[in-house]
Amino acid sequence: MRVTASPAAPTARRAPVRRIIGVETEYGITCASTAGGPPPLDADHAARELFAPLIARGRSSNVFTRGGARLYLDVGSHPEFATAECDSLTDLLAQDRAGELTMADLAAQANARLAAQDVPGRIHLLKNNLDAEGAGFGCHENYLVRRRGDYWNDARTLVPHLVTRQILVGAGHILTDPAGKRPARYVFSQRADQMEDAVSSATTRSRPLINTRDEPHADAEKYRRMHVIVGDSNIAQGSTLLKVGAMDLLLDYLEGGGDLSDLRLANPMRAIRDTCHDLTGTVLLELADGRTITPVELQSEHLERVRAHVDAELDLTDAHRCVLELWERGLEAVRTGNPALVATELDWAAKQQLLTRYAQRAGTGLDDPRVARLALAYHDVDPTDGLRLRLETAGLLKRIVDEPACRAAVDTPPATTRAHLRGTAVARAEELRRDLSVDWVNLKLDDGHTRPVALRDPFAAVDARVDALLAAMDEPEPPRSGILVTSP
Ligand SMILES: Nc1ncnc2c1ncn2[C@@H]1O[C@H](COP(=O)(O)OP(=O)(O)OP(=O)(O)O)[C@@H](O)[C@H]1O
Ligand SMILES: [Mg+2]
Incomplete structure (x- = not known):
């Protein structure tokens, strides 16, 4: 009798766990x-x-848009755009860019009004993280995670990633010495020098990396919202894709039982600064167990674990495959000191090439004011004053989601999350001039009698209660409570 081994049963693969992601961006204004x-x-x-x-x-100065996003002016003077909830990386890229386009449109309108009033000024909105006075402002990522007892441990094990990912997704920055003793030099990030505590529950007192305030904007028994505070605002879509996609895959790895706890840093705040200032990625960071590791090694280790997890279990989307490829190539660029490998995809490299080439041609150093102006133009959202559109059109920055799709996202919410319900309700209320109170969860028609709707499931894009709310908007507005209507 011949015994042959039966072929191994094909292992069932699954897509990465569906996750809600949203990015809030504060803009600089001058x-x-x-x-x-x-x-x-x-x-x-x-x-x-x-x-x-x-x-x-x-x-008010705090509105939700037809695209399902939140546009507002918080304390301080930084206009903010918080994207609608997305459950795909490409939707997120479109939404993030929709924020830039929304801001650019508002600035164009404001500039037209200033010109009509003969005010000799032009408003610029900058998608960066540092104003002229040296004060920082943020770009926050939000990731839905399933509520579990060990959330806190998982969040903490992500700190080394958040500290070192700037070598890939930092937006690049010219660091000048206020005392003028050292020449200006190029570093990975504007944000790194602004951070204070690794994990904290307050954003205003200190600058943590992960905010632990428990505000899920969803069914609190099932979900948490992980609120990442450390991250540069990105212009290059490749940077945004890698920033958000790598975190999505790392969370999938951790939620599937993965472990990063052997890579805890002894001093995350020192490590974030050291990593920022060393373009070779070889500075030694101390781990909690006394070993040392470089930022490139730490990121490579994370990538390897995610890759093994993917190979064993996942069927990736095209966008997720791009994330892994770019992660690998981004590390290679730092390891070999060759930014050209990612200069059309990652901000730090694109901006470095732009600025250093300009400085070489002009025969100046990076402290030249013209170089500083060029660096600001990289972050300016205006289609003509800003460089992004020109660089993309010239093929110097790669577009992942095309301009028409991004433009469409200004008024069209992602179709597969509750943002679809919110955006539809906002659009209808605007058309019919009905007062609608909106937040991330609630929709309330201010007519004194239609029942408010709480959308506690951020994954649900269909809801009969919202259909009823839309129908109620179509009805003639009833008399306000307190007013007696009598027939003649
Ligand atoms: N359940 C959820 N999970 C993950 N992200 C979510 C969830 N619900 C909403 N979001 C995203 O979280 C972000 C919330 O933005 P918002 O600026 O209102 O933040 P906040 O932390 O609630 O408030 P603030 O910035 O005023 O402190 C949005 O980008 C949104 O898409
Ligand atoms: Mg916000």
């Missing part, structure tokens, strides 16, 4: 004089000018 001289408006007044049309339409 009003440059067009006549020379000091700015005609300070940042506060410029921000108020920017939001004037929203406020004039009887709304």
Whole structure:
């Protein structure tokens, strides 16, 4: 009798766990004089000018858009765009870019009003993280995670990733010495020098890497929202894809029982600064167990574990495959000191090439004010003053989601999350001029009698209660409570 081994049963593969992701971006604002001289408006007044049309339409400076996103002016003068909830990486890229386009449109309108009033100023909105006074502002990522007892441990084991990922997804920065003793030099990130505590529950007192405030914007028994505070605002879509996609895969790995706890850093705050300042990626970081590791080694180790997890279990989307490929190539670029390997995809490399080539041609150093202006233009969201569109059109920055799809995302929410319900309701309310109170979870028609709807499942894009709410909007507005209507 011949015994043959039966072929191994094919292992069932699965897609990465479906996850809600949203990115909040604060924008820098300045009003440059067009006549020379000091700015005609300070940042506060410029921000108020920017939001004037929203406020004039009887709304506040805190609105939800037809695209399902939140557009608002918080304390301070940084206009903020928080993307709608996305459950795909490509939707997130479109939404993030929709934020830039929304801001650019608001600035164009504000500049037209200033010109009509003969105010000699032009408002610029900058998708960066440091203003002219040296104050920082943020770009926060939000990831839905399933509520589990060991969330806290998982969040902490991500700190080494958050500390070292800047060698891939940092937006690049020219670091100048205020004392003028050392020449200006190029580093990975603007944000690294602003961070203080590794994990904290407050964002205002200190600058943590992960905010642990428990505000899931969803069914609190099932979900948590992981709120990542450390991260640069990115211009290159490749950087955003890698930043968010790598975290998505790492969370999948951890939720599937993966472990990163042997890679804890002894001093994350020192490590984040050391990593930022060393473009070779070879600075030695101390681990909690006394070993040392370089940022490139640490990222390679994370990538290897994620890859093994993927190979064993996952069937990746095209976007996730791009994430792994770019992660690998980004590390190779740092390891070999060859930014050209990723110069059309990752911000730090694209910006470095732009600035160093300019400085070489002009025969200056990186501290030249013209280089600083070029660096700002990289982050300017204006289609003509800003460089992003020009670089993309010239093929110097790679587009992953094309411009029409990003433009569409301004008014069209992601189709597969509750943002679809919110965006539809907002659009209908705007068309019918009905008052609708909105937050991430709730929709309430302010007519005194239609029942509010709580959308506790961020994955649900269909809901009969919302259909009823839309139908209620179509009905003639009932009399306000407190007013007696009598028939003649
Ligand atoms: N359940 C969820 N899981 C993950 N992300 C979510 C969830 N619900 C909403 N989000 C995303 O979280 C972000 C919330 O933005 P928002 O600016 O309102 O943040 P916040 O932390 O609630 O408030 P603030 O910035 O005012 O402190 C959005 O990008 C949104 O898409
Ligand atoms: Mg916010």
